[in-house]
Amino acid sequence: MDISYILNELGEDRSQYFNAVVPPIIQTSNFAFNSFADLRSAYRDEMSTYVYSRGINPTVDILRRKLAALDGAEDALVFNSGASAIYCAVMANVRSGDHIVSVQRPYIWAARLFDNVLPRFGVLTTYVDGTLVENIEKALRPETRIIYLESPNTLTYELQDLAAVAELARARGILTIIDNSYCTPLYQKPHALGIDLSLQSATKYIGGHSDTLAGVLTGPKALLKKIFDEQLLNTGSHIPPFDAWLLLRGLRTLPMRLERVSQTTRQVVKYLKQHPKIERVLYPFDEDFPQRELARQQMNGAGGLLTILLKADSHAQIERFTFALHCFLVAVSWGGHESLILPQAGGMDPADFDPAVERHRLARLYIGLEDADYLIRDLEQALEVL
Structure with missing residues (x-):
């Protein structure tokens, strides 16, 4: 059909x-x-x-x-x-x-x-x-x-x-x-x-x-x-x-929104992978993703969710980076017109943060309908704060 x-x-x-x-x-x-x-x-x-x-x-x-x-x-x-x-x-x-x-x-x-x-x-x-x-x-x-x-x-x-x-x-x-x-x-x-x-x-x-x-x-x-x-x-x-x-x-508008989000996400992933303050980028269609072949086998696309592993030593660094962003709202969910960020550290007591635990340094990004260059500029200035 x-x-x-x-x-x-x-x-x-x-x-x-x-x-x-x-x-x-x-x-x-x-x-x-x-x-x-x-x-x-x-x-x-x-x-x-x-x-x-x-x-x-x-x-x-x-x-x-x-x-x-x-x-x-x-x-x-x-x-x-x-x-x-x-x-x-x-x-x-x-x-x-x-x-x-x-x-x-x-x-x-x-x-x-x-x-x-x-x-x-x-x-x-x-x-x-x-x-x-x-x-x-x-x-x-x-x-x-x-x-x-x-x-x-x-x-x-x-x-x-x-x-x-x-x-x-x-x-x-x-x-x-x-x-x-x-x-x-x-x-x-x-x-x-x-x-x-x-x-x-x-x-x-x-x-x-x-x-x-x-x-x-x-x-x-x-x-x-x-x-x-x-x-x-x-x-x-x-x-x-x-x-x-x-x-x-x-x-x-679902097909065109997904297509737009996916295209912008690929550009953002490419930028983040080369940034010195990002240790790793997780995205199912990225060439370095461990299950990339299975993803391509059973999925037609990967949408707008990706996760970054920040090179951060403290809870305060991640909080500073998060709220330095202007275009990414700190919020749960995804799939709307707006770009979002949800750091794992945000739900933790600062005293429990351990930089040796990778999960504590993860931040999930959702890429919305904004232009890729607009979002990349925002990430760039916020990573300078980190």
Whole structure:
């Protein structure tokens, strides 16, 4: 299916809303019925009709169709955050006594689900270095129900061989879930590699304007129906129609925004690699990245996230460098128009900083839609302060 068709036409029936070019926001909580038969049918399957906007809504439906098509999936669910998508996808597929294998250091709210919530219900998680499939295989138990992946992750960008992990999981009847937020469906298609469920934070590149929160989950219709019935409806994790409309707006420009961000990022990486105050640059498509070949094999692009290892001896140096920047905001998340920086030292007590620990000297950069020269000049003057 052509991406231009998906982004501009799929799911949009303009004759149903006065031939408006932009789909309307169906801002209603409730939907009326014309017969008892229709009402009974809706009660039996709330995912297939409009009952109450905590479940399915017409504006959300247009978005669902587009997101499923982008991922090459049967269906999609849209949540009020990426954390909700993770929670519902996992909780609907485990029960007491089950076991999960997860990659090391997943997104913080995935880790807190695994470490703080699931153990209360007798579900345990084993963390492994997912760069080697053998590590995942060794961690499997008879009670393992989920292999949880994040490829690449969003700080040091370790990848997993998705096709190999999917083959391993299928042979044992284990569900695979991936956080695909780094790549979006434009730069990586996990379902084509055999992964069962693919999720992403739509807050980031899909929204693209830093003005809405959302999470997306795509996969087989039957699996998503189970998640919808057991978790989404019960947790109130639905996305409101206005936020769905904002995501539809963001989708229109997604390819060109990603292309622009990727092009600028490559220029920034080239500059930073030669700077004497930068010890190392981490970026999946860089020629020195340890898993570069795997990245090029299963990804079509690498977007705007990169991480630098600063040559710094103190917490104060990193703080001075960070706030000397004028064009990079100190903030979490990514995927909007604005460039960002998030140093690991920023979340630490200065007394705990140890320059011998490389992770303490890492700073993640997100490259936004600004001109490359504009950002490079800013980095140059801030590195002089460092």
